[in-house]
Amino acid sequence: MKENCVNVALPKGRLAEDTIELFLKQGITNEGVVDFNSRRLTFYDEKNNIKFMMVRNMDVSTYVEHGAADIGVVGKDILLESGSDVYEYLDLGFGFCRLCVAGIRNSDLSYRHDMVVATKYPMLTKNFFASKGVFVETIKLYGSIELSPIVGLSDFIVDLVSTGQTLKKNGLIEVETILESTARLIGNKSMAKVKYDRIKEIIETVESV
Structure with a gap:
C-alpha cells in the first residue's frame, strides 16, 4: 500500500452502495474495487491509493474520530447520537x-x-x-x-x-x-492535516455534483 493512502470508513448496506456509486461517477475510485457480495471488510484501490473499510453504521464516526479512517460516510442521526469529535464536510443528499x-x-x-x-x-x-x-x-x-x-x-x-x-x-x-437525516461526509481532525491535499480534492470532487 502506497504512502498517504486515504482510508474511508463506509457503513455496510445501502449507504455504502450509494457512496461507491457516487465515487465511481466522479472518478474517485474504479469499477470492481469494492465487491458487495464479498465477506471481505477492506478493499484497496491501488490506482487511486484509497482503501475502503466496511463497518457497522454506528461505528463509522468512531473509526474516523480515532484515526483508523481519514474520512467516512454516516447518517446525521448517528453522528449526533455518537457525539464524535469529527469534521462534518458535506451533506451528501442521499440516505434520507x-x-x-x-x-x-x-x-x-x-x-x-x-x-x-x-x-x-x-x-x-x-x-x-x-x-x-x-x-x-x-x-x-x-x-x-x-x-x-x-x-x-x-x-x-x-x-x-x-x-x-x-x-x-x-x-x-x-x-x-x-x-x-441524510448521509454526511465526515473527517478526522488530525489526519486531515497530514493528507490535506488528497482529502480536499475528494471533498471538492464530491461537492461538484
Whole structure:
C-alpha cells in the first residue's frame, strides 16, 4: 500500500452502495474495487491509493474520530447520537430518513414524566424530551423496536422512519419528528492535516455534483 493512502470508513448496506456509486461517477475510485457480495471488510484501490473499510453504521464516526479512517460516510442521526469529535464536510443528499416518536394507534399519545421509551438513540431521545420539559426512562434496543410498546415494554419508541409502512403494519403511528437525516461526509481532525491535499480534492470532487 502506497504512502498517504486515504482510508474511508463506509457503513455496510445501502449507504455504502450509494457512496461507491457516487465515487465511481466522479472518478474517485474504479469499477470492481469494492465487491458487495464479498465477506471481505477492506478493499484497496491501488490506482487511486484509497482503501475502503466496511463497518457497522454506528461505528463509522468512531473509526474516523480515532484515526483508523481519514474520512467516512454516516447518517446525521448517528453522528449526533455518537457525539464524535469529527469534521462534518458535506451533506451528501442521499440516505434520507426521519427520526420519529411513535406509539400505539388509538392509545393515549400524550407525554408524561413516568413514561418509558425504547430506542437505539438514547441520547437524542433524552435530549428531545428534556427540551419539552419531560424526563423519560430509555431502554436501548437494537432491533424489532416496534415490538416493545405492543408487548408493554415501553410507552413509545424513537426510531428511524422512511415510508412508515413498518409502523403501520404493527399498529403504530408517528407522533412527532425529532430530526431529518441524510448521509454526511465526515473527517478526522488530525489526519486531515497530514493528507490535506488528497482529502480536499475528494471533498471538492464530491461537492461538484
